[in-house]
Amino acid sequence: MSTAAGADHVRQLPAGADAASPLLEISGLRVSFTLSDGRRLTAVDGINLSVAPSEAVGLAGESGSGKSTVVGAIMGLLAPNGRIDAGNIRYRGLDLVAKGAPLRRTRWREIAVVFQGSLVALNPVIKVRDQVAEAIELRLGESAEVAQEKAKHLLHDVGIPEKRLNAYPHQLSGGQRQRAMLAVALSCSPAVLIGDEPTTALDVIVQAQILELLDRMRQEYGLGLILITHDLAVIADMCDRVAIMYAGRIVESGSVKEIFSAPRHPYTQALLGAAPDARAGRRTIKVLEGHPPDLSALPPGCxxxxxxxxxxxxxxxxxxxxxxxxxxxxxxxxxxxxxDGKPPTPIDAPYPTLELGKR
Amino acid sequence: MSASASVNLSTRIRKRVSGGNRIALLLLRRWDARIAIMIVSLLTLSGVAPETLVGPLQTATTATADALLPPSGTHLFGTDDLGRDLLNLTVHGARISLVVGALSAAITLVIGGGIGMIAGYRGGRVDALLMRVADTFLILPTFVLALILAPILRELIGDQTEIFGIRTTLLTIVAVIGFTSWSSTARIVRSQTLSLRERTFVERARLVGLSPMRIIARHIFPNIRTVLVANGIVVIAGSILTESTLSFIGLGDPFQPSWGTILGNAQSAAAPSLGAWWFIAAPGCAILITVVACTIIGNAIDELLDRDVRVQR
Amino acid sequence: MSEQPRANTSASAPLLRVRGVSVTYAAQRSIADLLARRPANGIVALDSVDLDVNAGEIVAVVGESGSGKTTLARVIAGLIDADEGVVEVEGEGPNDWRSVGMVFQDPYETLDPKRTLGEFVAEGLEAQGLPMDRVNTSLEAAELLPAAAFRDRVPEELSGGQRQRVVIAGALALNPKLVIADEPVSMLDVSMRAQILKLIEQLRRDQGIAWLFITHDLSLAWAISDRVVVLYLGAVVEEGAAEQVLRNPAHPYTRALLAALPSTDPGAASTHSLAAGEIPQGDTPSGCRFRNRCAHAVEACANKRPPLEAAPGGGAGHRVACIRAAELPPLS
Known part of the structure; x- marks a missing residue:
């Protein structure tokens, strides 16, 4: 395992940053969107989330839970009809949200994202090595030669074979493209890496390869990793902590070990029990009836x-x-x-169960 | 024909809360489209009931004013060389121009849509053949073809036939425009059909045994309907322009003057050299405004459709 | 391939009988092909595949993208023709629409946005000249209640799970004995999946419908099916009773699939990749198709295609195509 890249990786904090503050901290974040008929829809409703260096935090939820909106808010990539209504996102104590915040325009230096669809995210007519080099050249102001050299190194580090360096994105396999995306994301030596469903489009063996790679990069570079996915099993495999989102709110959060062995929130219980698990030999699934609520017409209360x-x-x-x-x-x-300050005893929510494969 | 089709269309849209409805609502939110729709509505109104607005069509014998009077309180648009009120002529001309435009657009859409859908859905040799025919029509200059076809068609149809109160002369123009401008519509429809053909719902319709004609009727046509409407409105603009040109050079019907005919009259009455600018301005502005309005609406629908597709994907 | 007679089925011919089916996609390099990375020479999508599905049985075909699983589904459904081989449903060719239904992966794409749900379900009935009263019963069987309220709705108003129910109702309308489901839950949210799986089992139990369940998810395949067939690069590499294949995977590829499965069980070992690289695009290796990714490959693996043979120590019907199956170390 190469540690050379990790050794090179000396990060300089942006001016005004406080090394003692949490790496990335989201507090009370509320994001809403204006619909075409004028109504407002609250996609993220007051969430708190933080990540420390070398820590992996999973943010789990179904589609419509608001988990991808959180990424948009962190990166300043919300759709034009979206707005941060309240709350803060701080990188080492520096505000990322307020207008005129010093880091607002340069947050991509500190925080990088790997998205799901890598064929769309890579430019189809530029060789992968040049895309990584270009990112290094433009963003870090390196000379072309240095950038090319660094790109080569980075692509090697993420496991792109030497002979594929000059390939175009469409000539790479799905897993290799995702590796290349990771190289682009790491090109600015970020401190935080966000994976927004980074392995959802991949086959299971390739997913395992990419997850192994992400995990190695996290350790090597000391990255704070935020993994956003609907697949709790991926979070169980990768993360230290987890936050479960439903309809814009975090319903339960804590260490993966604690939450997954003793889920308390009925929704967490449903999600954990919704899919059969061959590794654990579990065929019985919990059936969660109904469907996620319409965010523009949320029920009152919980x-x-x-x-x-x-x-x-x-x-x-x-x-x-x-x-x-x-x-x-x-x-x-x-x-x-x-x-009473003690961990509450889990209550088993009586979901209807279904034992698959029963004759 | 096109009127009844659009009524049918709007009732179906209302019943379904479909994409078409959303497009219509979004269209009304755009200021440019709103103005354009208002203009077209006004023109349609004058086309439907010119008598109630300005009285019966004035002819050389019923004209009451002096010749070539500039615009004034009594004659807002002035008068022509025979003393006819230009407001009267322009409003009556709207009917002819619009009906000719709408009818030729209908022919264009039926031929272009049909050929486009069949070529796109069948693919292979049928597609290749139909598209070569379309290419041939695409490179033929409409105007020259119209010049040749107009007298021939008039021979064929005969002078006495009348449809929708439109006399043969104008019908010839309708047919000529319709038969010469369908190929670009066919191209647009074909490309839409090609991508629809690959959609799962079409594949599943094939799987359960639906015949190609039914698949086109059930799945292809409803999904390109809005594209057709957008294209149709642009075609109307083009047709009005072609009609004006043909009438201007004298292929129109002197008893049913369109805007082009009035322009032609102005030309032969030497209006420009007499300084009778209003003689040209009235029909000229009418053509300009109508064509621009139609183009704005058509392009706006097209843009909204594009966005709609992006949102859905 | 003789299947063990099942307790609840007769020992006679299977409902679906696939023998030696091969499909090669012709080389046609359009821009779309270039973007999709399809190389110029013909691609073998299926290579001499045998498969049986008995009445009332759920058989899972497991494979990654590029394994040929979707091609197999389409051949059986009659959407594409096999270059070689036989597909028979109840002894008849694949054009017997009434006994084979299909459920597609993407319920958003399967329903025409411009047509009502009733029209969708009725489509097959109309094409086959069958009575329309099956529209309501099909919607009810797919638990879209009350059926009358769903008939006039448009897909736009429905969630992904409800849409997939409508697609299933559309398949049920033609009273199928076999339904091919191509990744029917992979596009759905986790909580929606359970509902669809429940429906699939229910329809098997109540109506005796057999399912060919095509999936990339080994967990799901194991849980829902009676038998699992593992497909790799267009060929069956392992098959057997679901429990046997999962507990005692005999092919290195099946083992790699299993090891790569993440689990929410706090006690489960973390995932790891037992296979190198990815499914090759285009060029199928000589001999064993999996050998260039396999940790156990030896020289002999390159010599000839390993035949599908009884798995060492496996139960009845458990078969594997690996010459080293008997020598593999026990799975940790």
Whole structure:
């Protein structure tokens, strides 16, 4: 395993940054979109999330949960009808959101993203090596020769074979393109890497290869990794901490070990039980009836209440408060009493179950 | 014909809350399209009921004013060389210009749409053959062809036939424009059909045994309908322009004067050299405004469609 | 290929019988081909595939993209013709639409945005001249209740899961004995998947419908199917009862698929890639197709295509195409 790249990697903090502050910290973030008929839709509703160097945090949720909007907000890539209504995103204590914030225009130096569709994200008519070199040249102001050399090194590091350096994106396989994307993302030596469904389009063996690579890069470069995916198994495999999103809110968060072995929020329980697991020999799946709510017409109270087998009248009326019952372990559910400071005992939500493969 | 088709279309759209409805709503939100739609509506109104607006069409015998009066309170647009009120002529001309435009667009859409859908869906040799025919028509200059075809068609149809209150002379023009301008429509429709053909819902229709003609009717046509409407409106603009040119050089019907005919009259009455600018301005501006308005609407629908496709994908 | 007679089926001919099916895509290099990275020479999509599905059975075909699984589905559905081989449903050719239904991967693409759900379900009935009263019963069987309320709705108003139910209803309308489902849940949210899987099992139980379930997800294949068929580069490399193949995978490729599966089980070992590189595009290696990615490959693997033979130590019907199957180390 090459550590040369890691050794080169001496990061300089931007002016005004505070090395003692969290690497990336999102607090109370609320993002809304104006629909074409004038209504407003709140896609992200007051979430908190942070990542430390070398830490991997998973952000999980189904489509419409707002997880990709969080990426947009962090990177300043929200659609024109989107707006950050409240909250903060700070990189080492520096504001990324406020107008005129010094890092607003240069956040890509510190934070990089790998998206799902790599065929779209790479320019089809430029060789991959030149694309990586171009990024280094433009963003870091290196000379063309240095940039080419660095690009070669970086592509080697992500596992692109030497003879494919001068290939065009369409000549690469899906996994190689995703590797190339990772090289482009790492070209500015970011401190934070966001993977927005980075392996969703890949086959399972290639997914395992890319996940191994991401994990190695995280360790080697000391990256703070935010992995956004609908696949909890990928998070279980990769992450230290996890946050589960539903309809724009984080319903439960904490260490992967804690949450996955004793899920408390009924939605987390449903997600964890929704797919069969051959590795664990589990054929029985939980059936979560109904479908995710329309974000422009959210039910009052807990957004999950209409689908929740534990919901009572209060769940349908009052928003559940998010309570941090241990350090960075949160839960937003009325059905748990969180007063005594001890971790609440998980309540098994009585979902209908389905035993697949039963004759 | 085109009127009844569009009524049918709008009721179906209302029933379904389909893409067409959304397009219509989005269209009304654009200021340029709103103005253009207002203009076209006004013109349509004058085309439908010219008598109630300006009284019966004035002829040389019913003209009351002096010749070549400049615009004034009594004659807003002035008068022509025979003393006819130009406002009266222009409003009556709207009917002819619009009906000729709409009818030729209808012919264009039926031929172009049909050939485009069949070529795109069948592919292979049928496609190659139909597209070569379309190419041939595409390179033929409409205007020259119209010059040749107009007298021939008039011979064929005869002088006495009348459809929708339109006399043979104008029908010839309608037919000529229709038969010469369908190929670009066919090209647009074909390319849309080619991409629709690969969609899963078409494949699944094939799978359950639907015949090609039914697939075209059920799946291809409804999905290109809005494209056809957009194209149709642009074709109307083109048709009005061609009609004006043909009438200007005297191929129109003197008893049913269109804007082109009035322009032609102005030319032969030597209006430019007499300084009777209003004689040219009235029909000229009418043509200009109509064509620009139609083009704006057509392009706006086209842009919205593009965006709509992007949103859906 | 003689299947073990099942408890609830007769030992007679299988419902679906696929024998020696091969498909080679012709070389046609358009711009689309260039973008899709299809090389100029013909691509072998399927190479002499045998497959049986018995009445009321769920058979999963597992493979990555490029394995030929979608081509196989389309050949069986009759959407494309095989260059060689036989496809029979109840002893008849593939044009017997009424006994084979199909569910596609993308429910957003399968429903025409301009047509109502009722029109979609009725389409097959109309084409076959069957009575329209099956529209309601099909919608009900797919649990779209009340059916009358769904008939006049358009796809736009439906979630992905509901759309897939409509697609299934469209297949059910023709009273199929076999439904081919090509990745029917891969485009759906996790919570929607369970509902569709439940429906598939229910239809098998209540109506005796057999399913050919095509998926890239080994977990899902194992959970839902009676039998699993693993496809690699257009050929079957392993097949057998779902439990056997999962517990005792005999082919290095199946083992790699299993090792790469992430698990939410806190006790499960983390995923790792047992196979190098990716499924090759275009050039199929000589001998064993998997040998250039295989950690266990030896020289002899390049010599000839390994035949599908009884898996060492495997149960009845468990077969594998690997000359080294008996020598593989136990799976950790």
């Amino acid at each position: 957004h999950f209440a209409p689908r929740c087998p534990l919901a009572d009248a209060r769940c349908r009326e009052e928003d559940p408060p998010t309570i941090e019952y241990a350090d960075r372990v949160t839960l937003a559910c009325h059905r748990y009493s969180l007063g």
